[in-house]
Amino acid sequence: MFYTTDTNRHGLSHDPFKALVSPRPIGWISTRSSEGAVNLAPYSFFNAIGDRPKLVMFSSVGMKDSATFAIESGEFVANLATEALTRQMNRSSANAERGTSEFEIAGLTPVDCRLVAAPRVKESPAALECKVTQWFRPLGLDGLESENVTIIGQVVGIHIDQSIVRDGRIDMALAAPLSRLGYMDYAVVKDVFQLPRPRRADASDA
Numbered sequence: 001m002f003y004t005t006d007t008n009r010h011g012l013s014h015d016p017f018k019a020l021v022s023p024r025p026i027g028w029i030s031t032r033s034s035e036g037a038v039n040l041a042p043y044s045f046f047n048a049i050g051d052r053p054k055l056v057m058f059s060s061v062g063m064k065d066s067a068t069f070a071i072e073s074g075e076f077v078a079n080l081a082t083e084a085l086t087r088q089m090n091r092s093s094a095n096a097e098r099g100t101s102e103f104e105i106a107g108l109t110p111v112d113c114r115l116v117a118a119p120r121v122k123e124s125p126a127a128l129e130c131k132v133t134q135w136f137r138p139l140g141l142d143g144l145e146s147e148n149v150t151i152i153g154q155v156v157g158i159h160i161d162q163s164i165v166r167d168g169r170i171d172m173a174l175a176a177p178l179s180r181l182g183y184m185d186y187a188v189v190k191d192v193f194q195l196p197r198p199r200r201a202d203a204s205d206a
Helices: 065-072 083-093 104-108
Strands: 027-032 039-041 044-050 056-062 075-082 127-135 150-161 179-180 185-188
Touching: 027 044, 027 056, 027 065, 039 056, 039 065, 039 104, 044 179, 056 065, 056 075, 056 127, 065 075, 065 150, 075 150, 083 104, 083 179
Parallel strands: none
Antiparallel strands: 027 039, 027 075, 044 056, 056 150, 075 127, 127 150, 179 185
């Protein structure tokens, strides 16, 4: 099958786009407003975009609390969502009135960070403290701004629980991070294997 996205006539019962761009890591974003309100929400439009400097991004469909608080404070935290925290992650995605803490809704513990005012999730085995470097609304082919708000942050501090470290490396099978597959589908990373990069472009896979 083939279809053009200007009509989006794919003939399926659900839009396949997000399912095809998967798995996507979940950025469990915690923020604090300039007035002190705390917010926590999961974003599957999230990823690392560079390591010199270390940059991550998340994209919000509309100016939701996470985007609003990150922009006005200039800070956010990306917490690692794991299999053990699946229920809490899902609870934190519920719509709540501004000023209501999703930490309380999900039964999670906010902990002060070292370099940013936003709290991190104590129960999460890893968290990235970030300072906003830029934000924008991406453009479509028509040159118009989309409804999405993209926020880029530089990682200034990293928390790692020793329980997921083995032999000097993070063991992702132990961490069991969650990923989004589209629709209401999720996956857990447990099957991990190593694949060394070839030394030359013409190198054999053997």
